[in-house]
Amino acid sequence: MQNKIFLITGGSSGIGLEIIGQLVSKGHKVVSFSRSEEKIKRALNQFPALEGKVDFNIGSTTNEDDIKSLFEQVKNKYGVVHGLVNNAAILNKGTIETISVEEWTNILDVNLTGPYIVAKTFLPLLKKADGASIVNISSVAGLKPGTSLAYSVSKAGLDMFTKFLAGDLGPYNIRVNSVNPGLVKTHIHLDNKIFDDEQSYLNMLKNAASRYPIGRVGTPGDIASVVEYLLSDKASWITGSIIPVDGGIMVENDLIPPKK
Ligand SMILES: NC(=O)c1ccc[n+]([C@@H]2O[C@H](COP(=O)([O-])OP(=O)(O)OC[C@H]3O[C@@H](n4cnc5c(N)ncnc54)[C@H](OP(=O)(O)O)[C@@H]3O)[C@@H](O)[C@H]2O)c1
Incomplete structure (x- = not known):
């Protein structure tokens, strides 16, 4: 897998x-x-070292015009996307009683409608690759309720988007999979103001680690290596899969003693 063209939304931070x-x-x-x-x-x-090696473009995945102009740019420069x-996603906190309709809509727009707009717009360039791969970064919060109603619903929707697209796009030899991370230390919690201060966030990370069978929360590298594999031809028969990459949190239960 060398000299291929990849589009990563939300590539300026964390896992991306x-x-x-x-x-x-x-x-x-x-x-x-x-x-x-x-x-x-x-x-x-x-x-x-990434300076000059990555095309960092500015815009929102929820804005169809932004994505259409990105498409034109990529088409003219590369002519294909492998x-x-x-x-790209945002996080909030809250239950049905605490979040507003505006917050609900915003989360679903970014986390679910954004991937739809980007995948739909870039289909012509993905078809040209003959063997393209789409990876949707979902979450374990889409597989079991997390701490935000809207976020969990958006990620559960994204997983169905993955399965549906795998069926639709298989005939074009385009594979579509979800990677569902557990808790990973990135900027997402502080940038989205989930915690009042950094110390509360660090305390949460420390407490959370003991609930993971592997005994620690994830790093962006834990997720990126699986994504890289799914993008490669080594994964050429994997499509429509929802893949937790989560240090075992999906199997955590009261019988597994917390790691000290
Ligand atoms: N970290 C975790 O614990 C965790 C766990 C499970 C799943 N995930 C998932 O992993 C993915 C990456 O998360 P992360 O933790 O790496 O988050 P992060 O550090 O906050 O990075 C998110 C990236 O998305 C971009 N972004 C947000 N809204 C966007 C929009 N409308 N249009 C374009 N770009 C947008 C952000 O840049 P701008 O704000 O400048 O646009 C940033 O580059 C997300 O899908 C997240 O849901 C994370």
């Missing part, structure tokens, strides 16, 4: 940024797409 790092290190061309300039600067501060990772 790590996926980009792994793909670039193997000699691939990567196009990233996210909203804020600041997060791109933060990413390049963290990984200066892999798409629908990674």
